[in-house]
Amino acid sequence: MNHDDDVVIDIEAILEGTEPHVTKECCIYKVPFHIRRLREDAYTPKVVSIGPFNHNRHVHLQNMEKHKLMYCKAFLKRTKTSSDSWMSYIEGVEPKFRRCYSETLEFRKKELVKIIFVDSGFILELFWRSCSEWSPEDTFLSTPWLSNNMRKNLFFVLEDLYNMSFTGSSNIPPFARLTFCYFGYYNGCGLSFDNISINHFTDPIRTFNLQHPRERRPPRTAGMLEHLPSAAELSFSGQDLEIPQLLVSDSTEFMFCNMMALELCHYPYEAYITDYVSILDFLINTSKDVDILVRKKVLVNWLGDTDSVANMFNGLLKNNIHSRFNSHYSEICQDLNALCRNPWHNLKSTLRRDYCKTPWQTAATIAGIVLLILSLVQTICSVLQVIQQ
Numbered sequence: 001m002n003h004d005d006d007v008v009i010d011i012e013a014i015l016e017g018t019e020p021h022v023t024k025e026c027c028i029y030k031v032p033f034h035i036r037r038l039r040e041d042a043y044t045p046k047v048v049s050i051g052p053f054n055h056n057r058h059v060h061l062q063n064m065e066k067h068k069l070m071y072c073k074a075f076l077k078r079t080k081t082s083s084d085s086w087m088s089y090i091e092g093v094e095p096k097f098r099r100c101y102s103e104t105l106e107f108r109k110k111e112l113v114k115i116i117f118v119d120s121g122f123i124l125e126l127f128w129r130s131c132s133e134w135s136p137e138d139t140f141l142s143t144p145w146l147s148n149n150m151r152k153n154l155f156f157v158l159e160d161l162y163n164m165s166f167t168g169s170s171n172i173p174p175f176a177r178l179t180f181c182y183f184g185y186y187n188g189c190g191l192s193f194d195n196i197s198i199n200h201f202t203d204p205i206r207t208f209n210l211q212h213p214r215e216r217r218p219p220r221t222a223g224m225l226e227h228l229p230s231a232a233e234l235s236f237s238g239q240d241l242e243i244p245q246l247l248v249s250d251s252t253e254f255m256f257c258n259m260m261a262l263e264l265c266h267y268p269y270e271a272y273i274t275d276y277v278s279i280l281d282f283l284i285n286t287s288k289d290v291d292i293l294v295r296k297k298v299l300v301n302w303l304g305d306t307d308s309v310a311n312m313f314n315g316l317l318k319n320n321i322h323s324r325f326n327s328h329y330s331e332i333c334q335d336l337n338a339l340c341r342n343p344w345h346n347l348k349s350t351l352r353r354d355y356c357k358t359p360w361q362t363a364a365t366i367a368g369i370v371l372l373i374l375s376l377v378q379t380i381c382s383v384l385q386v387i388q389q
Contacts (some may be wrong), residue, residue, distance in 0.1 A: 027199035028053075029102040029265040034319045050119050052105045052112060072121025075128065079165035083117075089164060090116050102265065106360075120161050131173075131181035179204060202262045209259065210272055217272060222323040225315040228282035228333050229340045231289040235296065241336070246280075250304040253312050260320060268323070275326040277316050284313045 030036075030053060031043045045054050048064040056062075066383075071267055076083065090113050097116060098105055105112060162175040170334075173181075176193040186208040196213055210217065234241060246252075256277055263271040284290055287306035293299040294306075303309055 025096065025099045026102050027266060029261070031261045032264070034257065035261060035264070038315070038318055039253070039257055042254050043261070050123065052101070052107055053103075055107075055115055065212045065281055068118055068122040071125040072118050075125035075165070077287075078125070078128070082167040085164065086117060086120075086161060088291050089112065089161065090120075093160070099154045120158050124158055124162055124165070127178045127182045131178055200262065200266070202258050205255065206259045206262060206273060214270075217270070218326055218328045220269065221327045221330050222324055224322055225278060225282070225325055225333055227329065228279065228336060229283045231283045231292045232286075233340060234283070234336060235292050241332075245297060245300060247300045247302065248309055248312075253316070256316055260316065264320060268321075271324070272326060274317075274320065274322050275329055277313070278322065278325075279329060280313050281317055286308050286310055363376060 028051070036043050045058060045061060048068070049055055049058060049061045054061070064169075088381070091109070094109055094113055097112070107115065159175040162178075166172045174193070176196075176198065179198060179201075180187060180191075181194040185206050186205050188208065189211045191208060191211070191213070196204070196207060207213070224349070253335070256273070259273045260271070260277065263274050283293065288309050290299065290301065290306040290309045294301050299309070301309055303312075
């Protein structure tokens with residue numbers, strides 16, 4: 001078979017120039033389309049655009065650009081750092097920076113260096129001020145709703161630029177400590193920054209929610225959970241199931257979506273947050289299940305509408321691929337399923353669910369049972385009298 005020599009040469013040139021799309025250095029991902037299309041709003045910056053993925057793509061974020069420039073300038077002035085030193089460093093690491101992204105960045109080197117420069121200065125100054133003391137000029141940036149939203153959108157480790165800026169200074173906290181301070185709201189267990197790797201700013205939030213460093217996390221088993229009874233079925237079994245309390249607010253869906261997206265792309269075999277959401281998805285089918293979990297203080301509902309809470313948890317796992325499961329969760333689920341298959345427990349559950357919802361209903365049910373027994377005794381006595389005659 002004859003081939004056009006030019007075509008063969010072109011194909012060979014294309015193949016020769018092909019490089020791995022995602023390298024081992026990659027840690028920043030664009031959420032896969034089949035996930036993002038379900039909740040575009042959950043993966044779109046609300047307040048500030050950081051990094052190249054969303055640079056100049058959202059009109060509503062343009063107002064923050066002047067604040068970014070102001071903070072960048074302030075950090076350079078605070079640390080007496082020259083723009084040239086930062087520029088030289090960023091130009092040197094620009095190829096490595098590109099490799100940290102899962103998709104090709106459509107920016108020339110000069111444009112990308114500028115983005116890194118401004119965003120880095122902004123983040124470092126923001127972290128510094130938030131962990132020391134806000135000034136009167138920070139009124140806009142220090143408002144809770146704004147700072148909370150920025151916590152969810154910032155990413156990338158800036159330790160080298162931070163250390164470079166404070167060369168020769170004493171009593172300067174490590175950048176990891178500054179990062180933990182900034183995200184401290186989520187660090188309810190008081191985890192230390194020592195020995196915890198941060199590749200992405202969603203990383204510390206995920207670690208805080210897991211509450212344990214990697215070496216203390218349970219092993220995982222192949223396969224997925226097939227079934228778990230809902231809260232309405234479990235709560236009347238007479239047994240205790242302990243679950244840490246979860247505050248459900250306007251930001252809960254956003255947080256879970258982004259942590260699960262990070263696990264899907266970067267931690268597919270360590271998807272502990274996705275495991276937790278899977279359990280909640282089984283426990284919550286309807287608003288009735290939400291009411292039970294709120295009453296049992298498993299959930300604190302700040303959304304108000306219980307249907308919204310149920311719909312949120314029922315939709316979080318749509319299009320999500322999940323191949324392994326927390327072994328501790330698997331054991332608990334097996335025990336719960338075995339309990340619910342027991343006929344005696346099913347009978348008790350039915351009685352408590354359908355006839356003992358309130359003290360008055362319980363009293364009425366007991367009275368009805370007593371009357372039924374008395375009627376039965378009376379009937380038996382009448383039959384015995386007839387037989388004896």
